[in-house]
């Protein structure tokens with residue numbers, strides 16, 4: 001009996017409250033909440049009405065759920081073979097077919113919900129979700145592993161502003177900053193798991209660069225995203241934006257340095273810079289579209 005078969009067999013013995021908890025954990029709750037909250041914050045910044053904001057939020061939520069469940073279901077065999085702990089399917093807490101079914105239901109719901117935001121908004125969001133599925137099914141283990149993140153996060157401001165009446169496109173700097181932050185999110189998210197992933201045969205861009213290379217590269221897209229947001233809009237740079245640029249620079253550079261002592265420092269630095277960038281974007285209010 002293979003490792004996945006073992007996980008599948010023991011999963012059938014788990015009672016439904018345990019299975020429900022396993023299913024909830026298998027969706028990657030952290031990224032699901034973070035990306036949905038980011039989309040809602042952008043929607044508030046863009047001035048969406050409460051009804052449109054709720055619609056866009058639920059569309060992004062279903063898309064993220066589908067991506068998260070697909071990721072754990074597809075990786076279940078590899079995770080079980082590698083003896084990876086904390087993965088509900090590989091741990092035998094929930095059957096892999098339940099996770100695939102949840103991913104399919106979430107994806108099916110995501111299509112009409114996205115299109116209800118507007119045809120263009122829906123198509124942009126569905127393209128981002130498709131890119132994330134492609135990451136799960138193919139690109140994660142290739143040198144192009146960063147591309148779906150850049151597409152997904154670059155598309156998010158467009159999916160939001162296109163939901164506004166008149167479907168305006170976002171300003172270029174919000175798309176560029178989103179794509180750069182998506183690239184950074186991939187590096188930061190993968191960094192703590194590089195050695196474990198390499199042992200399992202995964203060769204995405206961060207695994208090819210190695211832990212040191214990834215840690216050194218991480219500040220580059222973070223700083224570039226902040227610079228684009230500060231310098232992109234026409235007109236002089238105000239004192240608040242300049243202060244954010246300096247603080248983001250310090251956080252982006254400090255993360256990799258402290259990474260020698262605390263392995264999540266680079267990720268914490270990346271999250272700090274992303275939060276500062278979001279605050280900068282929202283403080284500008286109408287600059288999103």
Ligand SMILES: CC(C)=CCC/C(C)=C/CC/C(C)=C/COP(=O)(O)OP(=O)(O)O
Nearest residue numbers: 028067068071128129132135148149152153
């Ligand atoms: C707006 C939008 C659609 C953005 C989506 C961008 C994107 C590509 C998200 C992937 C999220 C995800 C499930 C990561 C798990 O990665 P992993 O398999 O490397 O981590 P793991 O081994 O811990 O599961």
